[in-house]
Amino acid sequence: MRVTMTVNGRPQEADDVWEGESLLYVLRERMGLPGSKNACEQGECGSCTVRLDGVPVCACLVAAGQAQGREVVTVEGLAGPDGRLSTVQQAFVDAGAVQCGFCTPGLLVAADELLERHPEPSDGDIREALSGNLCRCTGYEKILDAVRLAAARTGQAV
Amino acid sequence: MPRTAAGAPRTTVRPPRAAAVPGRAPTSLTQGAAGAGGGVGASTLRPDGVLKVTGEFAYSSDLWHEDMLWGHTLRSTVAHARILAVHTGEALATPGVHAVLTYDDLPTEVRTYGLEIRDTPVLAHGKVRHHGEPVALVAADHPETARRAAARIRVEYEELPVVTDEASALGPDAVLVHEDREDHHSGHVPHPNVVHRQPVVRGDADAAAARADVVVRGEYVFGMQDQAFLGPESGLAVPAEDGGVDLYVATQWLHSDLRQIAPVLGLPESRVRMTLSGVGGAFGGREDLSMQIHGCLLALRTGRPVKMVYNRFESFFGHVHRHPARLSYEHGATRDGRLTHVRCRIVLDGGAYASSSPAVVGNAASLSVGPYVVDDVDLEALALYTNNPPCGAMRGFGAVQACFAYEAQMDKVAAELGLDPVEFRQRNAMRQGSVMPTGQRVDAPAPVAELLRRVKAMPMPPEQQWRTTEGADVRALPGGLSNTTHGEGVVRGVGYAVGIKNVGFSEGFDDYSTARVRIEVINGEPVATVHTAMAEVGQGGVTVHAQIARSELGVTQVTIQPADTRVGSAGSTSASRQTYMTGGAVKNTCEAVRERVLDIGRRRFGTHHPAWATAELLLEDGRVVTDGGEALALVADVLGDESVDLELEFRHRPTQAFDLRTGQGDGHVQYSFAAHRAVVEVDTELGLVKVVELACAQDVGKALNPLSVAGQIQGGTTQGLGIAVMEEIVVDPRTAKVRNPSFTDYLIPTILDTPTIPVDVLELADSNAPYGLRGVGEAPTLSSTPAVLAAIRQATGLELNRTPVRPEHLTGT
Ligand code: FES
Numbered sequence: 005m006r007v008t009m010t011v012n013g014r015p016q017e018a019d020d021v022w023e024g025e026s027l028l029y030v031l032r033e034r035m036g037l038p039g040s041k042n043a044c045e046q047g048e049c050g051s052c053t054v055r056l057d058g059v060p061v062c063a064c065l066v067a068a069g070q071a072q073g074r075e076v077v078t079v080e081g082l083a084g085p086d087g088r089l090s091t092v093q094q095a096f097v098d099a100g101a102v103q104c105g106f107c108t109p110g111l112l113v114a115a116d117e118l119l120e121r122h123p124e125p126s127d128g129d130i131r132e133a134l135s136g137n138l139c140r141c142t143g144y145e146k147i148l149d150a151v152r153l154a155a156a157r158t159g160q161a162v
Numbered sequence: 163m164p165r166t167a168a169g170a171p172r173t174t175v176r177p178p179r180a181a182a183v184p185g186r187a188p189t190s191l192t193q194g195a196a197g198a199g200g201g202v203g204a205s206t207l208r209p210d211g212v213l214k215v216t217g218e219f220a221y222s223s224d225l226w227h228e229d230m231l232w233g234h235t236l237r238s239t240v241a242h243a244r245i246l247a248v249h250t251g252e253a254l255a256t257p258g259v260h261a262v263l264t265y266d267d268l269p270t271e272v273r274t275y276g277l278e279i280r281d282t283p284v285l286a287h288g289k290v291r292h293h294g295e296p297v298a299l300v301a302a303d304h305p306e307t308a309r310r311a312a313a314r315i316r317v318e319y320e321e322l323p324v325v326t327d328e329a330s331a332l333g334p335d336a337v338l339v340h341e342d343r344e345d346h347h348s349g350h351v352p353h354p355n356v357v358h359r360q361p362v363v364r365g366d367a368d369a370a371a372a373r374a375d376v377v378v379r380g381e382y383v384f385g386m387q388d389q390a391f392l393g394p395e396s397g398l399a400v401p402a403e404d405g406g407v408d409l410y411v412a413t414q415w416l417h418s419d420l421r422q423i424a425p426v427l428g429l430p431e432s433r434v435r436m437t438l439s440g441v442g443g444a445f446g447g448r449e450d451l452s453m454q455i456h457g458c459l460l461a462l463r464t465g466r467p468v469k470m471v472y473n474r475f476e477s478f479f480g481h482v483h484r485h486p487a488r489l490s491y492e493h494g495a496t497r498d499g500r501l502t503h504v505r506c507r508i509v510l511d512g513g514a515y516a517s518s519s520p521a522v523v524g525n526a527a528s529l530s531v532g533p534y535v536v537d538d539v540d541l542e543a544l545a546l547y548t549n550n551p552p553c554g555a556m557r558g559f560g561a562v563q564a565c566f567a568y569e570a571q572m573d574k575v576a577a578e579l580g581l582d583p584v585e586f587r588q589r590n591a592m593r594q595g596s597v598m599p600t601g602q603r604v605d606a607p608a609p610v611a612e613l614l615r616r617v618k619a620m621p622m623p624p625e626q627q628w629r630t631t632e633g634a635d636v637r638a639l640p641g642g643l644s645n646t647t648h649g650e651g652v653v654r655g656v657g658y659a660v661g662i663k664n665v666g667f668s669e670g671f672d673d674y675s676t677a678r679v680r681i682e683v684i685n686g687e688p689v690a691t692v693h694t695a696m697a698e699v700g701q702g703g704v705t706v707h708a709q710i711a712r713s714e715l716g717v718t719q720v721t722i723q724p725a726d727t728r729v730g731s732a733g734s735t736s737a738s739r740q741t742y743m744t745g746g747a748v749k750n751t752c753e754a755v756r757e758r759v760l761d762i763g764r765r766r767f768g769t770h771h772p773a774w775a776t777a778e779l780l781l782e783d784g785r786v787v788t789d790g791g792e793a794l795a796l797v798a799d800v801l802g803d804e805s806v807d808l809e810l811e812f813r814h815r816p817t818q819a820f821d822l823r824t825g826q827g828d829g830h831v832q833y834s835f836a837a838h839r840a841v842v843e844v845d846t847e848l849g850l851v852k853v854v855e856l857a858c859a860q861d862v863g864k865a866l867n868p869l870s871v872a873g874q875i876q877g878g879t880t881q882g883l884g885i886a887v888m889e890e891i892v893v894d895p896r897t898a899k900v901r902n903p904s905f906t907d908y909l910i911p912t913i914l915d916t917p918t919i920p921v922d923v924l925e926l927a928d929s930n931a932p933y934g935l936r937g938v939g940e941a942p943t944l945s946s947t948p949a950v951l952a953a954i955r956q957a958t959g960l961e962l963n964r965t966p967v968r969p970e971h972l973t974g975t
């Protein structure tokens with residue numbers, strides 16, 4: 005089947021998609037957007053988190069056909085059109101929240117959504133919002149730092 | 163749904179990406195003046211950080227090549243069986259399938275591999291020895307086609323009795339896991355099902371025991387932990403025109419892989435070219451081969467690039483795990499709180515193949531007393547062959563299991579003596595000059611008592627942190643969002659632990675690392691290029707190499723080339739050794755490059771100023787300066803069109819093998835130490851634990867990058883927390899089958915399970931090490947587990963002699 009959707013603001017289509025393919029597979033293997041990662045393909049790790057019509061979802065659990073005609077935002081869509089890192093991306097780099105970085109794209113999409121919804125989150129809010137995203141390297145402390153830093157910088161900007 | 167004949171799609175996967183070869187290859191990382199510079203000691207940011215936050219960094223599972231096929235592994239569904247037949251006809255006939263390979267298709271007589279003992283079959287032959295052992299391979303044009311074709315391969319098994327524990331491995335009628343083993347350990351082991359055994363005997367434990375006022379014994383069980391790195395095993399093998407193969411893969415040691423791969427393929431090492439692709443964590447789980455040989459075999463057979471990516475289920479079978487262990491300890495002490503003797507026996511389950519079990523045994527045995535001075539010891543560690551999943555390297559490597567047990571014992575002895583557990587540890591703590599049970603003198607700072615003092619002095623988290631003005635924030639309570647308590651039945655406990663880990667490869671291993679460094683002038687500015695085969699697995703080696711080059715060569719621009727086998731071996735990214743070893747190699751090579759630059763300068767400008775001949779000269783900020791700070795020339799002027807390019811090896815001081823009977827010998831290069839204080843809250847009714855805080859104090863010798871050091875300590879601490887309260891691969895004791903190979907059933911800590919981890923870093927230089935540094939990555943994984951256990955014991959009053967602690971252990975149900 006053919007699947008069309010808007011990905012990071014641009015119309016995209018994929019042909020010959022098999023019904024069993026996930027949104028994650030179509031993004032990574034057919035649309036050339038491997039930013040979203042595949043660490044469990046079971047909805048358990050959050051590495052594949054993307055926004056589907058604004059809502060964070062595990063792309064590995066969404067059948068490609070379910071995304072038909074909808075808006076998808078992946079980590080590749082977070083930076084500005086000029087390639088400038090978004091506040092949350094820059095904060096992850098600055099705070100040392102990236103080690104192997106495999107969890108990073110999913111965490112960034114989740115954190116970005118949190119900050120949009122909740123510009124001044126408490127630590128409890130951050131932990132709750134990111135509890136679906138596993139990271140094996142960092143011990144999460146620097147990830148918390150990064151989200152706090154992004155919130156503070158966003159606050160200063162307005 | 164409409165299907166092809168095979169039921170799976172047969173479309174060619176064709177993403178609209180650049181079709182370079184491979185589509186997404188590892189890139190050089192350049193970091194220059196744009197605010198991201200900094201030499202040794204600065205918290206320089208990662209050069210790959212921006213690529214990683216934009217999604218552009220190419221992990222091994224992201225590689226892509228035009229015309230590539232997808233490989234898949236068929237794995238054994240039983241743990242121990244004779245293979246009567248493998249029927250591949252139906253799989254081969256599946257449309258879209260390009261190859262199906264079994265043992266019979268292997269190209270040469272070399273059909274096994276291994277890190278130390280070559281006992282692991284590339285594909286099972288005659289027998290399978292563990293659940294998940296690879297039996298056959300498929301290459302197809304879509305991953306789902308490959309999976310489905312593999313499912314059509316019919317294997318006839320005749321099941322055999324399984325060896326699963328010490329009783330079944332060493333009993334009188336024990337089935338032999340390897341019936342005709344011949345390796346360098348088989349001559350000295352007490353039983354063919356023992357991979358390796360290492361006793362350590364020093365002093366007279368019997369006589370010392372007679373002097374003890376208290377003697378405390380304990381039996382401990384340590385569960386099987388998984389590395390659970392997030393980036394699954396994956397890689398891309400591309401057949402080359404010369405009949406060789408190019409392999410892009412996530413690994414910990416390119417040259418060790420190469421040494422094992424080439425003979426199986428029947429190729430000289432020069433025709434297997436390996437390049438590191440993006441690695442999503444490792445923690446020891448990528449020391450052994452996974453898809454490397456399989457991918458190459460399929461590529462060479464089909465003549466097409468083949469990509470293999472394990473899913474999480476397969477990943478649990480695709481790498482070795484941390485050895486589960488049974489540990490029996492006896493500690494004696496006098497009334498005044500001095501240890502008299504230690505006896506212990508550590509039985510590690512090595513599973514079906516040797517992997518790095520022998521080295522894990524050496525570590526467990528030699529570090530089994532912990533960072534304490536005990537003159538009279540009788541210790542032994544051994545690893546068994548069983549039909550359980552193979553076990554090998556994981557962060558902490560044999561020292562973790564021992565630390566869990568000896569620290570529990572230290573608390574027990576302290577309690578028996580009525581002493582404060584920290585005070586008791588401090589009285590027995592080793593220091594610089596102390597002698598290890600192996601007879602080795604600790605010749606660098608060993609601030610064990612100081613680390614305990616520091617971690618104890620850190621401010622305590624406030625009581626009942628979960629209390630808010632509106633009541634309770636359930637997220638901070640045991641049970642969390644499940645809303646199981648609002649504070650009723652919740653009690654707090656505090657526990658301490660400290661551990662000792664060796665750094666680098668031990669026991670006489672010729673451990674070396676290679677670096678190639680070039681300096682040249684580009685756009686009027688001196689630029690350094692560093693090329694090593696070091697596997698960057700997330701630890702930050704690439705950052706540190708650039709920092710070293712900046713410090714030694716006085717440049718701002720440093721390019722780190724992708725790691726590959728065109729340069730000499732860097733050794734493994736494990737054993738906390740990479741900053742020491744490859745960092746040391748980069749440092750030494752930079753020093754040699756600097757001397758060459760100065761020689762050129764003397765040749766060109768030596769007559770202009772007497773300091774060229776007389777003073778100590780350095781490179782700083784792109785200039786040649788005297789040790790007094792006087793600038794003599796610009797490096798750019800010195801070099802002109804010339805460049806200096808050197809490749810050198812670096813070795814740490816030699817070590818010795820442990821004596822096979824007594825365990826004596828200067829076996830280790832360096833030791834590292836960390837201490838933890840855990841604060842936990844336990845819901846005693848439901849048996850739920852919330853770790854409130856896990857503070858760590860560690861000596862790192864010299865923090866080359868303080869930001870990375872803190873990240874390593876926090877990450878290692880969290881893996882230790884995982885062992886304490888949730889992580890365990892459960893193997894059915896009757897069938898030896900793995901019960902929980904998924905992230906649904908194998909739990910690793912989430913951000914809600916992980917507490918604040920304050921870190922206190924001590925920098926006492928080791929005069930033998932580059933910059934005085936001490937390997938950082940592993941030590942924090944040792945002591946965090948026993949600290950959490952001690953805290954839970956204090957909260958509940960229970961004995962708790964196994965990891966992980968589960969609710970039923972706390973509620974007695
Ligand atoms: S890959 Fe989708 S949640 Fe893990």
Ligand code: FES
Pocket residue numbers: 101102103104105106107108138139140141142392442443700
């Ligand atoms: S940085 Fe490696 S998994 Fe998070």
